[in-house]
Amino acid sequence: MYQPTAYLLRHAQRMPTEQYRRLEQILPENRRERMLRYRREEDRKNCVLAYCLLEYALKRQFGIRRMPEMRPADSGKPYFTDKAMPRFNWSHCHGGILCAVDMQEVGCDIQDDILDAQVLYSRCLHERERSNLPQEEADAAFTRLWALKESYLKYLGVGLRRDMRELDYSGCVQPCGSRDIGDAVLTWGRYPRLYYSVCAQAPTDICEINSEMLYQTLCCE
Numbered sequence: 001m002y003q004p005t006a007y008l009l010r011h012a013q014r015m016p017t018e019q020y021r022r023l024e025q026i027l028p029e030n031r032r033e034r035m036l037r038y039r040r041e042e043d044r045k046n047c048v049l050a051y052c053l054l055e056y057a058l059k060r061q062f063g064i065r066r067m068p069e070m071r072p073a074d075s076g077k078p079y080f081t082d083k084a085m086p087r088f089n090w091s092h093c094h095g096g097i098l099c100a101v102d103m104q105e106v107g108c109d110i111q112d113d114i115l116d117a118q119v120l121y122s123r124c125l126h127e128r129e130r131s132n133l134p135q136e137e138a139d140a141a142f143t144r145l146w147a148l149k150e151s152y153l154k155y156l157g158v159g160l161r162r163d164m165r166e167l168d169y170s171g172c173v174q175p176c177g178s179r180d181i182g183d184a185v186l187t188w189g190r191y192p193r194l195y196y197s198v199c200a201q202a203p204t205d206i207c208e209i210n211s212e213m214l215y216q217t218l219c220c221e
Helices: 017-024 029-037 040-063 116-126 126-134 136-155 211-220
Strands: 005-010 070-071 078-080 087-092 096-102 109-111 179-180 187-190 194-200 205-209
Touching: 005 040, 005 194, 017 040, 017 211, 029 040, 040 087, 040 096, 040 211, 078 087, 087 136, 096 109, 096 194, 109 136, 116 136, 136 187, 136 194
Parallel strands: 005 205, 087 109
Antiparallel strands: 005 096, 070 078, 087 096, 109 194, 179 187, 187 194
C-alpha cells in the first residue's frame, strides 16, 4: 500500500545551466506556455523544476514513466484527468520546491520565512494562535502556521478562498512533527529560513533529493 510521500528539492537555483536546459526540454507545450508567463527568471525555473519533480515522484513512487494528462480544477489545483492516477500537489519558493503524491487527496506548501508579518496576524491567525505566538522568532512561527493552513486548504481544494482564521493550529508548536487534525494528517518540517507542510490521509514521508538525482533520473535512465 502506498504512503503519502513528498519530494523536496532545495537549492534549485544552483543547478548547472546545461542540466536545467535538458530538463526544460521535457516540458509539454502547455506547461512551457505557463512557464513563460512568469516575469522573473527564478519563478520560471521553479515552474519547470516543479513539473520535473512531479515526473520524478511518479517514476520513483509508482513506476509511471509517462506524465499523464493534467488539468486545473476551478480552484486552480491541478489534477490528472485519469481518476485511476495518483493525486498530487506542488509548491515552490526561493528556498525550495516541494511535490507531494498519494493515491488519496493531498496538499502541500513550502514557504520562505515571512518577515515582519504582523500586519497579517489579524487576517490569518485564529485568536488562540495570536495569543500563543512567541515574541522571539515570531516570523518563523507565523510561517509555520501559514504553511500548515495553506497545505490543508490545498488538500481540500479550496485554496485561500476559505478564512484562515477558522483554522486553529496553535497546538503545532514544534519545528517539525505530524498531527492528526480529524479529517486529515499534517506533516511539517523546518529548514534554515523556510517551512514546509503536507496534508494527507496519513503521515507523509519526506524525501529530499538534489538536482543531480533529478537530472540523472529524468535524462539519463
